[in-house]
Structure formats: C-alpha cells, structure tokens
Amino acid sequence: MHNESVPEVQNMYVKNTVSKSLAKPYLFWWGFAFLLLPGLVHAYLLMPFPGSQNLNAITVSYYLEKIVTPLRVFGGFLIVWYVIAGFTNDSRRGKIIKTSILVLGLGSFYFTDFKFQAERMFEEPQTIKFANFIHNSVPESTVIIGIVNNGVAKAYPLNYLGYHHKIQDNVGNQAVLVTYCTMCRSGRAYNPIINGIRQNFRLVGARHYNAIIEDEATKTWWYQANGKAAVGQLKGSQLQEIPYEQSTLAAWIDKHPGSLILQPDDHYLSDYNDLKNYDRVQAVDKDSTLKNKDSLMRKSWVLGLVINGQAKAYDWRKLLKKRFLNDSFNQTNLLLTLEKDSLTYHSFTTSVNGKVLHFNLDKSGQLTDLETASLWNWDGLSTSGALKGNRLSKVQSYQEYWHSWKYFHPNTLFWKDL
Incomplete structure (x- = not known):
C-alpha cells in the first residue's frame, strides 16, 4: 500500500508545483499591463499630449484601436487566473498593493474611455436647427463658413463648428460634411458620399494636431x-x-440675404462660449513677451491656396495691412483681398475675356480694376463700367495656422511682402 501511495503523492506534488508556478505574481503584472497600457498609449497618441502629435504614428494608432479590447480581455483573463490560483497565497502586503494598483488602473478607464475620448469630448449636435436672418440669434459679427448649392445658402458659425468639429447636413439636396479643426484653424467641406453611399463620420482624435x-x-x-x-x-x-x-455673418448675409443660419444647440452653450474670441484674436496678440507681432509663429494665421497642385501661403498680418494683393504663381493671376471687417477674405483669378486685370481699392474702399476703371463687388461681379456684368472666378482659399499648412503642404511657397 505504501508503494501504491507514492505515485499519488508525486502527482499531488507536481500539481501543486505547477499550480503555484502558474500563479506567480508575474501573471498579475502581465495582466495589468495588457489591461491598462494599450488604452493609455492609444489615448496618448490620439490626444494633444506633450510630444504625442509629433510622432508619425497614425498607422500604429489605427491598429492599436482595433486590438485594445482583445488585449484588455486577455489581461483581465490573466488577472482572474492569478486571483483564482494564487491570490490567497500572496502576502497581506502583496494583496493590498495589487488590489490598490488594480483599482487605480481601472479608474484610468475614465480618462482613456471617457474624458479623453474625442467623440465624447466634442459631441455631435443633439439638434441641428436653422433660421433665416429675421429669426436668427447669431451675432452678425460671428465668423461663419458659408456654402451655396442649387440656390440654397447656409452659414455655419465657427464657434459651433469648432466645438463639434463636424456638422453632417444637406445644402440644396447636396449631402455635406462641414468640418473645422481648432488646432489647425482649418475649415473644410466635403462630400460624404463614398462609393455611392452616404457615410456617417465619427471623430476619432487627432494626429499632427x-x-x-x-x-x-x-x-x-x-x-x-x-x-x-x-x-x-x-x-x-x-x-x-x-x-x-469664410466671412462674417454680416458680409455673408449681404451677398445671400435668404441664407439659412445654423442656430446654437442649447446643450452646448458653455462650450461655444469657450471659443468666443477664437475667430478674431491671434496667438501673437496674446503673447505679451513678443515685441515683434509680425514674427512668424507656428500659430500665425496664413491664407493658403493650391493652384494646379502648387501650394502657396500668404502672411495674414501682412495681407491685412495691404487689404488687397495682385499676385501670380503657377501661371495663374490672382487677386486676394479682405473686406473692411478685416475677417472676410476673397480669392479670385483675374483674367476676364482673355485679358489680365489688376486691381486697387478706390477712396471709398471699393474694388476697381486699373485697366478699365470698372467697379467690382465682393462677390467678384462688376457692377459698373466697361466690364459691367462680368464676373471673376473664385478660387478656394483657406485661413489656417502656419504649422498646419506647412505640414500638409510641405512644398508650399510663402509670401510675406518682404
């Protein structure tokens, strides 16, 4: 009987040894790492934390998001395994340390999955409501992005767009995705139809600001x-x-009196107020230590254009002092001008009937061409003179931070009126 009990004792010994080896503390620490670190890294890469936006890590961020949940499940499995197999054998001090760390780690989910999750920080509007100018509540001085299509005009205030980052809407039966990024000062409008299907978009986060x-x-x-x-x-x-x-609402209504205007969503009034002066105060104006306000900084405003694949940026402060500029690049003659409000800007090509025109502002501040002395309004239409009824072609231009324009247009030319 003694000999028969030896294998049983040996088996029990082996089982206990294996169980203890599998239940070693490294199971907990590995589980904790898989549970916590992927979410923290993911949040770090997609939010503007120090150093995060300078990394070329969009591909890493993309695939990390796809595996964060499986990694967390695996980490949770390791921790449960440890708790079942080895937690009772841990010292009292070890139990307290591991429990405390686990509670703190789980608390981090509040930051990675809620507080710093882009689509929760900047929510979609709960109500999208428009009004005509008579019933409008948006101040006329507000800067807006305006779109016209099929006889319908709509205006989207920057401080609303800046918080939401995007508005998914329709203008004259055209689906539109109106977007704005405050870290780049970049407004864009896109057709959200991909491969024949209208898409809904969600805000993921940020890369390169x-x-x-x-x-x-x-x-x-x-x-x-x-x-x-x-x-x-x-x-x-x-x-x-x-x-x-992009213009002030007053300038937009002057050209499109029947325009519809996006009204504020009452759920986000405090968020809109946080961007109250965003549309008119430059970073250099806030920096009391900077003596030369014309210094080019990463957040200096520029006016950007792309002509036949070539980008060019214009120093906003220099352009503001001139109020108009006749320029030519990449075989295209251009007129860039700002209205009296110093916020509404326009870009046109200046060839009319095969002839290149050059422009000036007369004493009343109205556009006039030097070749025929015809008068032109801010919509590019000649209102009097030899060229009355002719219209300049508009060129899409963008007001943007210099750091953003330079990053997304690395071969850009730059004008600063030297």
Whole structure:
C-alpha cells in the first residue's frame, strides 16, 4: 500500500508545483499591463499630449484601436487566473498593493474611455436647427463658413463648428460634411458620399494636431485638413471637396440675404462660449513677451491656396495691412483681398475675356480694376463700367495656422511682402 501511495503523492506534488508556478505574481503584472497600457498609449497618441502629435504614428494608432479590447480581455483573463490560483497565497502586503494598483488602473478607464475620448469630448449636435436672418440669434459679427448649392445658402458659425468639429447636413439636396479643426484653424467641406453611399463620420482624435475622422462603412481614417485617407481600407483615397467661403455673418448675409443660419444647440452653450474670441484674436496678440507681432509663429494665421497642385501661403498680418494683393504663381493671376471687417477674405483669378486685370481699392474702399476703371463687388461681379456684368472666378482659399499648412503642404511657397 505504501508503494501504491507514492505515485499519488508525486502527482499531488507536481500539481501543486505547477499550480503555484502558474500563479506567480508575474501573471498579475502581465495582466495589468495588457489591461491598462494599450488604452493609455492609444489615448496618448490620439490626444494633444506633450510630444504625442509629433510622432508619425497614425498607422500604429489605427491598429492599436482595433486590438485594445482583445488585449484588455486577455489581461483581465490573466488577472482572474492569478486571483483564482494564487491570490490567497500572496502576502497581506502583496494583496493590498495589487488590489490598490488594480483599482487605480481601472479608474484610468475614465480618462482613456471617457474624458479623453474625442467623440465624447466634442459631441455631435443633439439638434441641428436653422433660421433665416429675421429669426436668427447669431451675432452678425460671428465668423461663419458659408456654402451655396442649387440656390440654397447656409452659414455655419465657427464657434459651433469648432466645438463639434463636424456638422453632417444637406445644402440644396447636396449631402455635406462641414468640418473645422481648432488646432489647425482649418475649415473644410466635403462630400460624404463614398462609393455611392452616404457615410456617417465619427471623430476619432487627432494626429499632427489635425482632427481624424472615420467613416462608418470602411472604418478608414481621414485627415480633416486635406480629406485624404491616411490608413484603412481606402488609404490613399480623397474626399471630394465642396467649395465654401469664410466671412462674417454680416458680409455673408449681404451677398445671400435668404441664407439659412445654423442656430446654437442649447446643450452646448458653455462650450461655444469657450471659443468666443477664437475667430478674431491671434496667438501673437496674446503673447505679451513678443515685441515683434509680425514674427512668424507656428500659430500665425496664413491664407493658403493650391493652384494646379502648387501650394502657396500668404502672411495674414501682412495681407491685412495691404487689404488687397495682385499676385501670380503657377501661371495663374490672382487677386486676394479682405473686406473692411478685416475677417472676410476673397480669392479670385483675374483674367476676364482673355485679358489680365489688376486691381486697387478706390477712396471709398471699393474694388476697381486699373485697366478699365470698372467697379467690382465682393462677390467678384462688376457692377459698373466697361466690364459691367462680368464676373471673376473664385478660387478656394483657406485661413489656417502656419504649422498646419506647412505640414500638409510641405512644398508650399510663402509670401510675406518682404
């Protein structure tokens, strides 16, 4: 009987040894790492934390988001395994340390999955409501992005767009995705129809200080500043851009008196107020230590254009002092001008009937061409003179931070009126 009991004792010994070896503390620490670190890294890469936005990590961010949940499940499994197999054998001090760390770690989910999750920090509007000018509550001095299509005009205030980052809407039966990123000062409007299907987009976070949005069908990530698919099924694709204008509401209504105007969503009034002066005060004006306000900084405003694939940026402060500029690049003659409100800008090509025109502002502040002395309004239409009835062609231009324009247009030319 003694000999028969030896194998049983040996088996029990082996089982206990294996059980203890599998229940060693490293199971807990590995489980804790898988449970916590992927979410923290993911949140770090998609939010503007120090150093995070300078990393070329959009592909890492994309695939990390896809595996965060499986990694957490695996980490939770390891921790449960440890608790079942080895927690009771741990010292009292070890139990307290591990329990405390686990509670703190689980508390971090509040930051990674709620507080710093982009689509919760900047929510979609709960109500999208428009009003005509008679019933409008938006101040006329507000800067807006305006879109016209099929006889319908709509205005979207920047401080509302800046908080929500995007408004998914229709203008004259055209589906539109109106976007704005406050970290880049970049407004864009896109056609949200991809492969014949209208897509809903969600805000993912930011890379290189620019908002990243994801379409619902393919889960592709798109840069807001240029509409390019950076990673995912449609990588390399381009969203179709819809022309828009940026101006004060007063200037927009002057040209489009029947325009509809996006009204504030009462759920987000405090968030809109946080952007109250965003549309008119530059970072250099807030910096009391900077003596030369014309210094080019990363958040200096520029006016950007792309002509036949070539980008060019214009120093906003220099342009503001001149109020108009006749320029030419990439075989295109241009007129850039600002209205009296110093916020509404326009860009036109200046060839009319095969003849290049050059412009000036007369004593009353009205546009006039030097060749025929015809008068022109701010919509590019000649209102009197030899060229009355002719219209200048508009060129899409963007007011943007210098750091953003330079990053997304690395070969850009730059004008600063030296």
